[in-house]
Amino acid sequence: MDSLITAAARALAAGDPLGALNLVALCDDAPALALRGISMAQLGDFASAKRLLRRAARAFGPKDAMARARCIVAEAEIALVSRDLSGSARALDAARATLEAHGDRINAAHARHLEARRLLLMGRFDEAELAIGELDPAPFPPALKIAYELVVMGIATRRLRTQAARAALARAEHAARSADIPALTAEVESARRVLDTPAARLVAHGEERFLLLDEVEALLASETLVVDACRHSVRSADRSVSLSGRPVLFALARLLGEAWPDDVPREELIAQAFRTVYADESHRARLRVEIGRLRSALTPLADVRATKRGYALVPRHAPEVVVLARPFEEKHAAVLALLADGEPWSSSALALALDTSQRTVQRALDSLAEEGKVQAYGRGRSRRWLTPPLPGFTTTLLLPAFLPGD
Template sequence: MDPLITAAARALATGDPLAALNRVALRDDPPALALRGIAMAQLGDLARATTLLRRAARAFGPGQPVARARCVVAEAEIAFVSRDLAWPEAALEAARATLEAQGDRANVAHARTLQARRQLLVGRIDEAERILEGLDPASLPAATRAACELVVAGIAIRRTRTKAARAALARAGIAARAARIPALVAEVETAARVLDTPAARLVAGDEERPLLLEDVERLLASDALIVDACRHAVRVGGTTLSLATRPVLFALARVLGEAWPADAPRGTLLQSAFGARHVDESHRARLRVEIGRLRAALGDLADLGATKAGFVLLPRQGRHIVVLAPPVEDRHAGMLALLADGEAWSSSALAIALGASPRTIQRALDRLARAGKVQSFGRARSRRWTVPHVPGFPTVLLLPDPLASG
């Protein structure tokens, strides 16, 4: 192999894009174009990086399928890091299949990690877990191993498995330091801070306090009846009643849970469930109907009793009742949570991740921008959104050296 190409690839593998560019910046042959693209990506110029990688893929031609597939994998990573979730998944799957057929195990693992990472971004946790099945992180290059462990930690966090998440983050930290890529080390450290940040609030009677993820895990394992306002469900032990598609019933359950052990006045229930300010007999009749539906839905989890003033939630077997609420109550909390990851999102990517229409997302972003909660840069299709208070740190690209072994 060309010694300059080899040296540039090694520089990129250790997170030194400037050293790589010093060796290949003036060259336009396909391997040099690919390495220049990866270097520009590590420097944060993602648009230029994508252009160079596409040029490299075309220049390699059909006679070099492995090199072309590696360029596609690198481009896919740039797309996911820049939150371009509309980037075609089929192209990455085809590249992964090509690499697998040619026995390029390291880049196959990297492609699978990227696929799992995308599924995690859009909330498909089961699919992300399935993609990683059978993948042994210990056998991977350090940078790819760190990326894989970050995805494993993300799955564990969303499953509320704190011990598994900490173990995966610890392994990711070891791998990131072994890779000697400062931006990768920073990403692992940022991910680890999530476990030390309040994940929810506990509301029980007159008490209200923040909970770490470990506290949430312990609460979910207890025998308390939990009205979960984070996932719009009612939980007892291993039994979960989802009310995500029945917002009126969940609103009633939450008011009753927050009032327990006292009863919840009818006026409070009506205002919370229906937004009724001026109550008439039709509202009272509807409340009775919805209370009956909630009683039927709860089944063996709890009962509902009528009082002179309103209704009271009656847990079975002497359990106590708590409400698990988000750390910050906001109509657009899900969107703000995605934007808080420090990356710049397009409105179309937010729509994919949240399962909403692009127009709904754009209206919400405009409202949040007027309130000073988000900010944008760029115009038209290149417009991206961030939250203004997140400190910046280098964009992380976990790109394995694509040519050192080819």
């Protein structure tokens, strides 16, 4: 039996879940149940994987604390991949502490890495960076090195540290060559496409062009005054004014930024910012009030001057003004951005990641489903949403093998 368990664990480590199942499919002892659970997870049957791992944890019993902790870590990864972000991190943290106490540093590091991935998905970049910063990847096996470097790349990408992101990607590619597992290689290749795909759209002087991530980083570090439609702010290299909670002010700032150095007629500002086709004196009075508020908010960066026909944006120190927008803008873009990772999300997990209500997310998903942009499977609490699959986009679990005697 030990030889079968060892062979199955090595098959999983080599990226062959079917080979592992062939060896332990009929075995019901605790190690075999754990390996079967991991195999089913790698094959995408998360429900069966959870059941098998929970059976394995019960079969190991309280005396085999390290094996039970490994099952908890594996189940935590299944929850992460299936985008169940609502669970408590206490169980995972306790499992990590148990693994560290028993000297299983690789799986303990994997548990910390899972927590960093969860924090990254929830937009808590500082906490994710702190969690991943406590790890030393030098002793990691190639598969875990890939996972580690992709988290480092994800944090660097979101912080617009393109050089650091490319360095992490290069290390992940090197580890992928050592691992020689096709699914992991595909994972790294999909990460590379993030850096080689347009990240934003630049609007200036009536023209538009796409920007890669490193071009966005260079733009935000320059002296240019940027009306940032990705973060709803106006910024220069050393100062930023957030308008994220003030949609009318941001709409006015964007209209003025797109027209710079020209002015924008009052009628156009009223129609676009207030979303009305009829402008009367009350709208003009409201426009004067909102322009005054915008002028006050942008005082450190720019002035808003009245012209004969409307208003114009005048930067105080910047040589020019541009607008930075998403590559493709549409309603519910934030929901689509999360679903673009190719993984199935629950509406509750999307609400948690977007820091909004589940009902708001559900309405957005229903609207996108009617347009054929997202699709769902399952019912009730098991219902999951994802975008239609893209050719060549592969994701994989990076579950450590359960080698007996480790």
